[in-house]
Amino acid sequence: MRGSRFKAPGLRQKVRLLVRAAVPVLILAAGCFHLGGTVLLAQDEEVAIRSMFLRANQLYKENAFDDAIAEYNKILSRGQESAAIYYNLGNCYAKKGASGYALLYFEKARMRAPGDSDIKANSDFIRESLGLPQPALYGNVFARFIDRATGSLGLNMLTAVLFVVYICIIGCLILRLFVPVVRRFDGALGAALIIVMAGCGFALQRKIVYLRAGAVVIVKESQVSFEPLENATVYFTLGQGSLVEVLQKQDGWVKLRRADGRIGWTQASAIATIS
Amino acid sequence: MRRVQKNRNVPIFPASCLPAGQAGVLRLASCLCFCFLVTAAALGKDISFQATVSSNHIAVGQTVQLQLIFEGTQNMPALDLPAIDGFAVRYYGPSTNISMVNGKVTSSVTHVYLLEARKVGAFNIGPFQLQYQGDTYLSNILAIEVAAQPFGQLKSPAVSGDSPGDVNDNIFLIVQPAKNRAYVNEEVPLSIKLYFNGVGVKEVQYPEFDQEGFSLGQYVGPRQYRDTLGGIVYNVIDFSTSFFGLRPGEYRLGAAHLRGTLLVKKAGRRRTASGFEDLFSSDFFDDFFGRYEESALNAKSVDIPVTIIPLPETGKPDEFNGAVGDFRMDASCGPREVKAGDPITFKVAIGGKGNFSTVAPVLIPESSAFKVYAPQVKTGNDGKYFEQIIMPLREDISEVPAIKFSFFNPATEKYEILTQGPFPVKVLPGGQPEPLKIVESPAGARPFAAAEQLGKDVLFIKETIGAVYPRNSYLYTNKILRFAFFLPLCAWILTHWFYRRNLRLQTDVRYARQLRAPAKAKRALAVARAYCRERKVAEFYDAVFAALQEYLGDKFHLSSQGITVSIVQDVLRPRGVAEDCAVKVANIFQSCDRARYAASGLGAADMQATLQDLEEIIDNLQRMRQ
Numbered sequence: 025m026r027g028s029r030f031k032a033p034g035l036r037q038k039v040r041l042l043v044r045a046a047v048p049v050l051i052l053a054a055g056c057f058h059l060g061g062t063v064l065l066a067q068d069e070e071v072a073i074r075s076m077f078l079r080a081n082q083l084y085k086e087n088a089f090d091d092a093i094a095e096y097n098k099i100l101s102r103g104q105e106s107a108a109i110y111y112n113l114g115n116c117y118a119k120k121g122a123s124g125y126a127l128l129y130f131e132k133a134r135m136r137a138p139g140d141s142d143i144k145a146n147s148d149f150i151r152e153s154l155g156l157p158q159p160a161l162y163g164n165v166f167a168r169f170i171d172r173a174t175g176s177l178g179l180n181m182l183t184a185v186l187f188v189v190y191i192c193i194i195g196c197l198i199l200r201l202f203v204p205v206v207r208r209f210d211g212a213l214g215a216a217l218i219i220v221m222a223g224c225g226f227a228l229q230r231k232i233v234y235l236r237a238g239a240v241v242i243v244k245e246s247q248v249s250f251e252p253l254e255n256a257t258v259y260f261t262l263g264q265g266s267l268v269e270v271l272q273k274q275d276g277w278v279k280l281r282r283a284d285g286r287i288g289w290t291q292a293s294a295i296a297t298i299s
Numbered sequence: 300m301r302r303v304q305k306n307r308n309v310p311i312f313p314a315s316c317l318p319a320g321q322a323g324v325l326r327l328a329s330c331l332c333f334c335f336l337v338t339a340a341a342l343g344k345d346i347s348f349q350a351t352v353s354s355n356h357i358a359v360g361q362t363v364q365l366q367l368i369f370e371g372t373q374n375m376p377a378l379d380l381p382a383i384d385g386f387a388v389r390y391y392g393p394s395t396n397i398s399m400v401n402g403k404v405t406s407s408v409t410h411v412y413l414l415e416a417r418k419v420g421a422f423n424i425g426p427f428q429l430q431y432q433g434d435t436y437l438s439n440i441l442a443i444e445v446a447a448q449p450f451g452q453l454k455s456p457a458v459s460g461d462s463p464g465d466v467n468d469n470i471f472l473i474v475q476p477a478k479n480r481a482y483v484n485e486e487v488p489l490s491i492k493l494y495f496n497g498v499g500v501k502e503v504q505y506p507e508f509d510q511e512g513f514s515l516g517q518y519v520g521p522r523q524y525r526d527t528l529g530g531i532v533y534n535v536i537d538f539s540t541s542f543f544g545l546r547p548g549e550y551r552l553g554a555a556h557l558r559g560t561l562l563v564k565k566a567g568r569r570r571t572a573s574g575f576e577d578l579f580s581s582d583f584f585d586d587f588f589g590r591y592e593e594s595a596l597n598a599k600s601v602d603i604p605v606t607i608i609p610l611p612e613t614g615k616p617d618e619f620n621g622a623v624g625d626f627r628m629d630a631s632c633g634p635r636e637v638k639a640g641d642p643i644t645f646k647v648a649i650g651g652k653g654n655f656s657t658v659a660p661v662l663i664p665e666s667s668a669f670k671v672y673a674p675q676v677k678t679g680n681d682g683k684y685f686e687q688i689i690m691p692l693r694e695d696i697s698e699v700p701a702i703k704f705s706f707f708n709p710a711t712e713k714y715e716i717l718t719q720g721p722f723p724v725k726v727l728p729g730g731q732p733e734p735l736k737i738v739e740s741p742a743g744a745r746p747f748a749a750a751e752q753l754g755k756d757v758l759f760i761k762e763t764i765g766a767v768y769p770r771n772s773y774l775y776t777n778k779i780l781r782f783a784f785f786l787p788l789c790a791w792i793l794t795h796w797f798y799r800r801n802l803r804l805q806t807d808v809r810y811a812r813q814l815r816a817p818a819k820a821k822r823a824l825a826v827a828r829a830y831c832r833e834r835k836v837a838e839f840y841d842a843v844f845a846a847l848q849e850y851l852g853d854k855f856h857l858s859s860q861g862i863t864v865s866i867v868q869d870v871l872r873p874r875g876v877a878e879d880c881a882v883k884v885a886n887i888f889q890s891c892d893r894a895r896y897a898a899s900g901l902g903a904a905d906m907q908a909t910l911q912d913l914e915e916i917i918d919n920l921q922r923m924r925q
Contacts, residue, residue: 070767077764084760105770108761118757126757136768146757153755183774187784194787201798228775235773299771 073099081112089116107137111146118150124242126150127265128296135235135298139176154265167230174227182231186224193217233269238298239280241266246295248288252277259288270297346371348436350425351532353497355443357416363443364391365412367427369436370405373397377410378429385422385445386414416445470495470561472506472598474553476542480606484623485709486516486541486654491555493598494526494533499562500596506538506557512550512607514656516541543623543654544607553602561596610707614714622706624653628661630719632689632699639729642688645699647719650682653706658683661704668696691726698723809856816853820846820917824910831906839906840894843913847887854920864888880919883912 080095093116096109114129130147137143151158174182196213200206206213241262249256252274262268262282271287272279278295281287346369353364365388369375373395380388391411398405414424422445427438470493477488491506505518522537544550610623632645647661655678662685665671674687689699701720708715774780804811823846830839852859855870864885871881890909894901 073767074764081760081762100770103770104767106765106767108763108765112760115757115760137765142758142761149755149757180774183780187780190784191787194791197791198794201794232775 069102073102073104077109084112084116084119087119089119092116105132105136107133107140107143109133110136111140111143114143114146114150118146122242123150123154124240124244124264125296127154127267128240128242128298131238131240131267131298135231136178138178151265154263156263156265167226170223170227171230173223174231177227179228179231179235182224182228186221186228189217189221189224193221235299236297237270239268239270239278239295240298241268241294242296243294246290248280248282248286248290250288252279252289256289260286262290262294268295270295346375346434346436348427348429348438349527350427350438350441351527352414352424352441352443353531355441355531356446357443358446359416359419362413362415365414365424365441367410367412367438368407369409370407373406373408375408375410375429375431375436378427380412380427383414383422383424385416385418385420386424386443387417389413389415414443416443419445419447421445469497470500470596470598472555472557472600474555474600474603476552476603476605479604480608481544482623482707482709483545483547483607483609484543484621484654484657486543486624486652489515489540489542489552491538491540491557491600492526493536493538493557494528496531496533498564499591500536501560501562503536503557503559503596506555508555509551509553509602512545512548513542513552513605514545516543544605547607547609550605550607551602552605553600555600557596557598557600559596559598561594562591563594564591611712615707616705616714616716618703618705618716619707619714620657620659620705622653622658622704623709624651624655624657624706625708625710626651626653626658626704626706626717628704628717628719630661630702630722632722632724635723636725636727637691638727639691639694639696641729642690643699643724645687645689645722647685647687647702647704648682649684649704655683658706660685660687661702662687663689663699663702668692669699691724694726694728696724696726812853812856816850817917817921819853820850823849824914824917827910827913831903831910834903836894836899836901836906840891840901840909843887843909844891847884847891847913847916850917850920851884864892876923877919880916883916887912887916 076095076099080092080099083089083092083095093113096113096116099105099109110129110133114126114133117123117129118126127147127150130143130150133140133143134147148158177185193214196206196210196217200210241264244264246262246266247258248260248262250259251257260282266282268280268282270278270280273292276292277289278292279287279289280295349368349370351366351368353366355363357363367378377390377393380390382388389412391413394409394411396407396409422443424441424443425438426440429436472491472493475490475492477490481487493500493503503521508515517540519539520537522539524535524537526533526535542552627650629648629650630646632643634643637643645663649655649658649661660674660676662674663669663671668691670690670692672688674685677684677686699720699722701718701722703716703718705714705716707713804814823842827839827842827846830842848859848862851857851862851866851870855866855874857866857870867881867885867888871884872878887909890901890905
């Protein structure tokens with residue numbers, strides 16, 4: 025039974041309703057990004073951190089690398105970090121000849137600023153000086169494609185993109201209810217947005233895994249055995265600065281996997297995790 | 300030699316711009332706009348009188364249309380035609396016309412007569428004479444040939460292809476050279492005309508030629524106009540160009556081929572062979588009703604004999620380079636004061652009429668006095684231009700030598716020589732020429748002398764701390780963001796619910812009524828309660844009755860107006876409404892009836908009780924699952 029007793033709201037009214045609903049969501053999203061991004065430091069704390077950073081830089085310039093490292097670590101011990109701090113720490117270790125640590129800190133810096141060319145240049149230089157190959161993309165074709173496409177995006181940026189795409193998908197779902205034109209394109213648009221969202225999600229997941237489980241060999245040479253035992257058979261040897269993925273920790277031993285997929289055990293002290 | 304011509308495959312009339320294809324609506328509008336000019340046009344001073352026939356080849360029994368056209372007036376009476384030998388004459392009626400060409404308005408009146416051929420033979424009709432308002436008008440003479448059979452079966456077609464066979468009398472292509480005897484390289488104007496009458500053409504392409512031994516120039520136009528041929532008025536598309544013979548001899552120019560689209564009235568709509576179609580051939584109606592049938596037009600002309608004669612040997616100057624025409628020459632040079640070795644621009648312009656492709660560059664020759672460069676040549680529509688750079692090599696040069704240009708003038712049949720110069724110049728001493736120097740960079744500065752060893756080290760530290768974050772704190776770990784991911788989802792679920800509910804309210808009247816029944820009942824109860832407070836018995840029971848009717852109607856999707864106490868038996872009990880509730884409903888209806896007829900018997904207590912019963916009824920029915 026059809027009837028028209030109740031007048032349907034006009035397009036303008038629908039749009040107004042949607043805008044009213046969207047504004048709080050967007051405000052909330054913006055707030056989330058803000059809170060998840062740079063921290064609002066108290067003025068005194070900010071001054072203290074900046075002065076420590078400048079002091080550390082000065083020490084670096086005076087070739088007092090150990091003192092500079094100590095000063096940079098003071099900042100980290102206050103619970104703050106930045107790509108510049110990790111980068112400068114990497115430089116300090118590089119100057120000291122501790123290439124493994126240098127690479128570790130460059131990797132830490134890269135997690136915060138993946139597109140920074142200085143970080144990449146120094147990282148490449150250290151890797152070259154150690155005779156290590158450039159870190160190969162691992163995984164299947166799709167994973168390598170996603171890594172390449174999102175290589176310059178940091179974790180925060182990827183999260184933001186993911187959220188925006190998610191908002192767009194929801195927005196399209198809402199719009200298609202009220203705006204008939206959207207229904208004409210919802211198939212292609214929805215598919216595109218879902219593909220982008222899936223790609224971002226996949227890339228984010230890989231970066232999170234890398235952040236949590238990624239590690240760098242900090243000793244000159246580390247023997248990887250089949251078992252976490254002193255007299256176990258050595259499977260392969262990792263050089264200083266090699267990137268590995270930590271799978272398990274057990275009694276001073278870590279189970280790791282290198283880029284080619286080989287898995288073995290080594291002393292926990294031989295590696296340092298990126299996170 | 301063959302000149303470059305315009306792209307002949309591109310239609311020069313992109314749309315049907317000829318009679319049958321003209322935009323009828325626009326034409327009609329234009330006619331309406333010009334109506335006010337009728338009177339003015341009718342007062343035109345120059346009045347011409349012309350007689351035309353629709354065809355001058357007909358068969359016995361066929362009818363031809365005779366038109367007596369008075370140009371320059373619309374107030375000319377019909378002529379009483381005398382008896383015409385071999386024809387039966389009938390006056391058909393007048394037709395008026397106004398046209399505006401380049402701002403000039405012309406008007407005409409045409410008196411149409413039908414001539415039916417009665418016997419075989421060649422007849423001359425006219426001249427017709429009319430005396431009107433003291434002036435005498437005399438027409439031309441028309442020739443009509445009457446055959447025993449229709450002419451379409453006797454004549455060879457002028458139009459080939461899939462064109463209808465009976466249009467060959469109405470469209471043909473002719474080639475008209477300005478003369479049939481010309482010198483080698485003499486430019487001869489050539490006109491190719493497409494005549495058509497009673498049919499339309501569109502998408503006409505430039506004519507193509509069999510031109511062995513000739514070179515054809517570029518087409519100008521085409522022009523469109525009307526022309527009378529053998530007493531028949533034709534539409535003409537005139538392509539103008541020129542040709543010249545390449546070698547002496549006897550040649551045949553053509554045949555020309557012209558392609559396009561022919562528009563012929565559909566046979567079903569024709570008015571037989573009586574010639575009436577011209578009278579009623581309004582482009583507006585033709586376009587409107589789509590009466591024209593399109594077919595390919597492939598018109599072919601006859602070839603024309605042309606004699607090309609050689610240039611005379613007597614009197615041929617030494618400087619003659621083959622130029623044929625009637626030319627003039629203008630030469631100049633500048634600057635007139637230069638240093639030795641500096642350039643002077645020498646310009647020669649050859650104008651006039653003739654075959655410019657035969658005009659060779661007129662140059663200053665290389666000599667010990669001048670270094671000369673190859674000229675730049677430009678050919679325009681009105682002449683040929685040469686620009687040459689010359690350099691005086693010595694400071695004792697006082698003039699640029701004179702130049703001569705000789706050509707053969709076909710009009711006078713003589714060789715002519717044009718001379719310009721000499722041109723005085725002043726040559727100043729040139730500067731010392733710089734000796735040749737080999738410029739090279741110092742050996743030590745050669746970038747590729749040895750492979751450079753570049754140093755390698757880490758890049759310098761960063762001087763600014765940049766964006767500072769809490770350690771190991773990333774956006775994806777932010778709890779607020781994780782919560783925020785649910786908000787759009789909730790928004791979508793709510794919106795979807797709202798949308799579905801709204802849609803159901805629009806489409807499901809039963810649902811909408813049930814949904815809104817309590818709210819409406821609540822409002823009605825408030826009204827009744829107000830009457831109760833004011834002790835308005837009759838109004839109270841009216842309000843209660845209306846509220847109960849409305850509520851029950853909405854609740855059970857019934858027409859509210861027709862609800863009475865019978866609903867208890869018909870609806871409430873069958874639907875499982877509690878008995879006490881049904882009884883209360885019946886009581887309220889009875890109370891309302893009683894109040895209507897004996898309101899004085901009901902007091903405040905009764906009203907309160909009724910109100911309470913009504914509230915309980917609504918409450919009970921709302922709790923009941925539909």
